[in-house]
Amino acid sequence: MSERRRRFRPGLRGQVMITIAAVALLEALAAVYLVYDAHREASRGAFLVKHYNRFDAYRKGLGRAMAANAALAARGFDLGPALRDERASELVPELGEALAETAAPDLVLVVDGRGRPLRGEGLTVLPPDAVAQSRLVSDVLGGMTVAGELARIDGHVYQVAAVPVRARPRRAFGSGAGPEGQPPGAGPVDRTAEPEVVGGVVLGVRIERYMEDYQRQSDPNASKQHRLTLVGRDALVLASVFPEDEQGDLGSALQEDAWGEAQEGEDMVAVILHADHMYDFHQDEGVRGYDGNTYGDLGSFFLMRQRDFKAQSFWDRFSSSLSTLLLFAGITLVLGWLLAWYITRRIRVLVHATEDLAQGQGDLTKRLHVGSTDDELGQLASNLNAVFAHIHELAAKVQRAAFQVGASSAEISAASRQMLDGAQEQARKTESSTAAVTELSASIQQVAENATEATRVARKSGEDVQSAIGRMQEIRTTVDEAAARIHELGESGKRIGNIVEVIRQISDQTTLLALNAAIEAAHAGEHGKGFAVVADEVSGLANRVGQSARDIEDLIATIKEQTQEAVRAMEAGTTEVEEGTRLVTRTLADLQTLVQVVEDTAHAVSEQAVASDEIARNMDAVQRIAAEVLGSSEEAVDQGEHLHRLAHGLEESVKGFRIEASRLEDGGEGAKRLPPGDAGE
Template sequence: MSLSFIRRLISSRLLRPVFVVLVVAGLVQVVVSQWLISSQVERLVDTAGSALEASSEQVSASFGDTREDVRTRLETMRQKTTDELSAELTRQQTAQQERVAGNVRTAVMAEAQGLADVLAAVAAPLIWDRDVPRLTDLVELADARESVLFAVYYDQYGDRLTRYVDRTDDRVRTLMEQGEGRGAANRVLDAASRDPNVVIITADIAPQGSAIGQLKLGLSLEGINQDLAALEQEFSATITGSIDALHDTLEAETEQVNRRLQQQLASMDADTRSRIQNTVEALNTEASSLSANLSMLAIGSVVVLILLVALVLGGGLLPRVFRLSSAIWGIADGEADLTRRVSMKGKDELTEMAQGVNRFIGRIQELVSEVKESAESAAGQAQAQGDISRSAVAAVNRQEQDVAEVSGTMEAMSRSISEVAENIQDIAGSVSNVSSESEATAGISRDVRNRLDQVVRNVEQAVDAVNQLDHQSKEIGSVLSVIGAIAEQTNLLALNAAIEAARAGESGRGFAVVADEVRTLASRTQESTTEIQSIIERLQKGSQQAVSAIGEVSGQVAESSSEFRRADEHFDRINQLLSSLQDRAMAISSVAEEQGRHASEVSVSVSDIAGSSRETVEAIERSDEASGQIARTLTSLKDKASQFQV
């Protein structure tokens, strides 16, 4: 294509409007296609970004709910465990204190009753003899014990034989101030009968079955109450320490679990948002590249279309016009034969040439002229058709290259979508990591349960307090030893009295009866000592029961451990929720894979278009071969027409 031919195409008044329309149409097509592509790509990117962002928000919300649920359940479990342990320990403490207090009071009362019986038995001969000083000595001997406040002997008529009270004892002075009646002993007895901390024990003096007197022994319970109060304080301190240790341990472990879970969720949320941002940026980059490539393709298509039209019109019309114009000038310059022509001017080149040919040739040379002109015109058209075919082949080849570029772009987009699916799968893997952390939290719960075993060991320390009570019962045994010694001395006195009565003969027979009664009373004292020893053994058995009760408390702690097992079940449900989140992430990945398949289908369609373009090239090549055959036929016809001189 020469430069002069291009200048003729541009300067042609006939083709100028066609070129203007094609240029305007091409610009409109480029602008509209660019707008459509940009809007569709932006909508696609926005849709993908919104879907990923919504999924991320949903996952974040689910993680937040899960974290709050875990924190609430741990707090509830901690509070419930502490409350139940405190209530159970308090109940066990109260029950055990009541049992211990009852056993101690029973033992002390039995001891005091035995002491009263001994004093009553020893006092029988003294009452017969009205030996008040000896009776007073026995009262002072009994009052020397810490727990005994007073002791008073009465005769068979209810009259007091002894008047001694220990005025140096603050407790006795208090009773004297609170009591009513004449005499210190009466006031003390009156106040003691109303005082809940004082127990009055009465022992009848009846050596031969008939009462000859009575002994009233005042026993103070303040020492017992103080020992029980000290034991209660030790129990309370042990329970409080155990509950505080458990509370601190549970609170620390709960705080650690919440902090680790929050860190993991925050890290995973940040990673998810970063991956979504990278995915959206990759989509924007690929979309921009696709938009630019499609714009270049549209511009190239417009240019190809303009060139194709120019080649079709310029190669098919203008050469024919130029050849007709040359033929007319040849007729005008010839020797008055058919080779000479006269041009006629008109509004355009084709009209001028048609009018000149029609007026100059005439009806005489119509047939030859038409044959020659038809041959020349057909040859030119065949040549133009060949040029058009070759141009079309080149254009289709360029279009095939552009389609290949579009196919490559679609494949890149498909790869980007595949990367999105992989990122979603990474998110699912992060969810799996959170599930692993949840299982680690369950392991921490098991550690807390092990610490409850430490609480059991602390409860065992309470056994030492009960052992102290057992030690006190042994001290009571020492008192029994004193009573046993008194009984032995009484036996010796009875034996001596029996010997003296035997020496006295008939006059000492009554004294022998008294000695026999005293010996019987000593035997009863020894039996009472044995019974008291049995009571002490029962008291020690009660101490062992206290140890057993503390073991029950340990069992309650084991039940608390079962509560932690239920907490493990809650962690299992949390893992199920995380599994559901993972399923949702996999669903999003499936959607991304579906988009990738659609992009692959588009790529296949573009490949089909490329195949169709190749078929078009083959059809044009076959048309070019037919045009060549026509051109050769027309050349033969032209050679035959040139033989005529017209």
């Protein structure tokens, strides 16, 4: 501890932290650089606008200066009176020279009051009609000073400056002097009159000169220079810094529908594609200026800068920063290697020390020898020593416990197996009981159904018997009625007998009378013969009537006899019916008793069926429980065996360690008895 205080040595964590902080600092610097670079690139749009405004101001400022020059020159040469007196041609060589000297203009034009250009050395020659009709000249002759305007004259665009030239008029002579015919300068100058415009001076510089000046000033690197182009209507290039032979289809390339797009950071920006190059650009729309006899929209200025270097910029930047990155990477690698070497050098000692343990033939008696404990690794070593001691003790205890657990688990396993056998037996018994009870339940169910059927049949029989009794009573009534009828029939027979008796008596008397008549006829002799025949006939009729009466009497007797027999038979039948009714009534009573008994039986059997169902359900539940018990028992056996295996494995595992009780500082007195530990197998 004291040594550590004297000499500052950061811990492992400190060393790593310092290294990481250094790398982080370097990376932060690189990031700042890259962010700065990216920012510069990202602000190019505003950058171009700024430069274009500079160009614009430059152009207009020069225009105003040129106008001042023209005004001074005109005054200095006293150009007004000369123009008034139409002797300006005399001034021409000097005037042209002076004007050319002032601003090196490309266009030098002096016009008289009627718009006619002067000719001479130093003056630009233009067609007189074009000059006279141009709006610029008419504006100047109208008294306007033009400064910083663009004018398209004779196919070229100029930055123009124009001033009117004024002079007091001379008095005219005579009234005959016409505006055309009278030569000027005829009279003296009218000092009182206001000066009037007598002509104008126009100076112009080709706009290309401005553009080239600006291009040159924009950047020393030619590829980064700003290039300007003025494009008129119908894609006509009015002026450009591009040489004529390089222009090609520049006009159409600048049209909006020909623009392309390019990635710029997160955004897409519009670009112009021309002659195998890609350009960033700024467009100034609606540039106004003179064009012939009009003043108005001339076209657009395009400020363009090559984007080519930017397209290559990734590779440029990559290549330029690659060395830096490589350097950083190299430094980081070296530092990391050093750090790793420093750390692993000491950790390897620990690794070697723990290798034995790791390979399973651990010698728990080994201890690490670490000289210094002033950093984390030293502490780790001493802690590992302590851990080894703990593990040593723990292993010894585990060994003892494993032996005991093995023994116990063997007992548990045996007990569980017995329980399993019992449970299996129980399950078998329960299953057969359940089957028997189910069968019994089904039988009782069948019996109950049969009893119900029997009740139904018995009831039906009772109803049938009841109806039979009714029929019998009907029969009895019918028989009684029949007997009464037969009795009436007998009575009628008797009456018929009486009548027949009367008939028979009448017949007897008739016979007697006929006999008497025959006797009388016989006594009458010959006269009585006819009468005798009649008497004979009457006698015959009487005999036949008597015979018939006797036959009727016989029949009546027979009928009477038969009727009596029928009456007797009916009485016997009635007796039989009564007897039958009595018997059937008794049978009905018996049958009702029987129905009652059968119903009671059916009811009892139904209750029995319910009870047996309940038993069957209970048996099912018992069987289920038995099955669960069986499953649990099997589980218990499995678990017991598993436990036993675990205990054995544990013993085997612990057996791998070498434990010497003498080297242990605390506990572990029984650690040497491990080998015979698997008696439970």
